[in-house]
Amino acid sequence: MNLVLRLSSALLAAAVVHAASLSIQNPQFKITAPDASQLRSESLSLAEKPEALSLGPSDVLKLTFQVVESEERKGVQPHQTFLRFYDEATGEEGVQPVRVTPGGKAKFELNMARPPTSLPPTTSDPLKVSLILGSSTHSPVQYELFDLYVPASQPPPAHPDEVAFAPRPEITHTFRPEQRIPAKAVSAFFALFVFWPWIVLLGFWFEIGPRVPHLFSPHILPFTASLAAFEILLFWYWVDLHLGQILLYGGILAVPTALAGKQALAKTSEWRLGRK
Amino acid sequence: MAPKTAPSSGTSNSFQSLLKSYIETTSSRLKLIDVFLLFLMLSGIIQFAYCILVTNFPFNAFLAGFGSCVGQFVLTASLRSQVNPANRAEFKDVSPERAFADFALGSIVLHFFVYNFLG
Numbered sequence: 001m002n003l004v005l006r007l008s009s010a011l012l013a014a015a016v017v018h019a020a021s022l023s024i025q026n027p028q029f030k031i032t033a034p035d036a037s038q039l040r041s042e043s044l045s046l047a048e049k050p051e052a053l054s055l056g057p058s059d060v061l062k063l064t065f066q067v068v069e070s071e072e073r074k075g076v077q078p079h080q081t082f083l084r085f086y087d088e089a090t091g092e093e094g095v096q097p098v099r100v101t102p103g104g105k106a107k108f109e110l111n112m113a114r115p116p117t118s119l120p121p122t123t124s125d126p127l128k129v130s131l132i133l134g135s136s137t138h139s140p141v142q143y144e145l146f147d148l149y150v151p152a153s154q155p156p157p158a159h160p161d162e163v164a165f166a167p168r169p170e171i172t173h174t175f176r177p178e179q180r181i182p183a184k185a186v187s188a189f190f191a192l193f194v195f196w197p198w199i200v201l202l203g204f205w206f207e208i209g210p211r212v213p214h215l216f217s218p219h220i221l222p223f224t225a226s227l228a229a230f231e232i233l234l235f236w237y238w239v240d241l242h243l244g245q246i247l248l249y250g251g252i253l254a255v256p257t258a259l260a261g262k263q264a265l266a267k268t269s270e271w272r273l274g275r276k
Numbered sequence: 277m278a279p280k281t282a283p284s285s286g287t288s289n290s291f292q293s294l295l296k297s298y299i300e301t302t303s304s305r306l307k308l309i310d311v312f313l314l315f316l317m318l319s320g321i322i323q324f325a326y327c328i329l330v331t332n333f334p335f336n337a338f339l340a341g342f343g344s345c346v347g348q349f350v351l352t353a354s355l356r357s358q359v360n361p362a363n364r365a366e367f368k369d370v371s372p373e374r375a376f377a378d379f380a381l382g383s384i385v386l387h388f389f390v391y392n393f394l395g
Contacts, residue, residue: 182331201312
């Protein structure tokens with residue numbers, strides 16, 4: 001186990017020492033119109049970006065290069081070769097794998113009449129095109145090749161759930177507006193006005209002059225007193241008491257009231273029948 | 277002109293005779309109840325008018341006040357119909373005392389609910 005580890009680490013160290021960096025040779029691009037006429041054909045310099053390329057709606061871009069080891073100029077096939085199209089303005093990007101022959105030769109064709117699905121949604125901004133080479137035996141390389149103008153595409157479709165992953169508008173509570181309180185004079189007027197039926201009531205009662213000959217008789221008084229006590233209790237409930245208390249006190253008071261009521265009403269009935 | 281005044285004087289005559297017969301034939305106890313009914317009706321109308329015209333702002337208080345008027349009116353009206361000697365045949369089993377006991381119990385329960393609403 002230990003031996004294997006040491007051996008593999010030695011091999012790895014050897015590989016790192018051996019690792020020559022990758023490079024590309026003869027990068028060239030060619031833009032052709034649909035009628036096969038050549039619009040532009042240039043060699044690319046890795047040190048300096050060329051003037052931005054622009055493609056019409058049915059132009060074809062051809063890109064050729066050879067991947068080589070930098071010292072020996074021998075073509076190699078890296079394990080991974082990608083062209084990355086990146087829109088800096090929108091952050092959209094697309095990555096397109098490129099087929100490389102064992103000799104290191106690569107050819108990529110971008111036909112704008114049938115754009116590949118890896119091409120990101122585009123606007124009028126340029127795409128930055130870069131070449132990414134990856135290999136297990138070489139250190140990785142990335143070259144900025146050129147800027148590319150392509151015709152604007154449809155805007156990218158919004159994902160139906162996208163809203164849910166963005167910050168939502170802040171929740172604000174809306175409260176019912178404060179109740180409008182009428183002018184003091186109006187409510188005071190009505191507060192007084194609501195008392196005038198009392199004048200009617202008391203006036204007519206005085207006029208009728210009911211006789212209550214038995215009001216203070218010992219048979220009747222307990223009943224009227226307990227009824228009055230009930231009303232006082234209810235008023236007290238409004239002012240101070242809780243529901244449990246009023247039920248308890250009311251229950252207690254109900255017993256004498258019922259007894260007094262029975263006695264008083266029996267007596268009244270007696271008087272009524274006796275008078276008849 | 278004459279035909280116009282005739283009906284109005286006729287209605288006022290009939291109204292006066294109605295009032296007169298009411299005053300003459302109704303017992304003073306029933307009048308007592310009737311005045312109380314009138315009082316309840318006026319109070320209820322005033323409260324309702326305030327609610328409609330001005331505001332229903334403490335709505336629970338309006339409910340309590342108006343409900344107490346209406347409820348008390350109903351209880352008192354049923355008391356009146358039960359103790360009225362003219363309805364004796366209608367309420368053979370209900371003595372006036374029984375009617376008053378019902379009235380007292382109903383009133384206490386009603387007032388309990390009214391105070392609950394008063395808040």
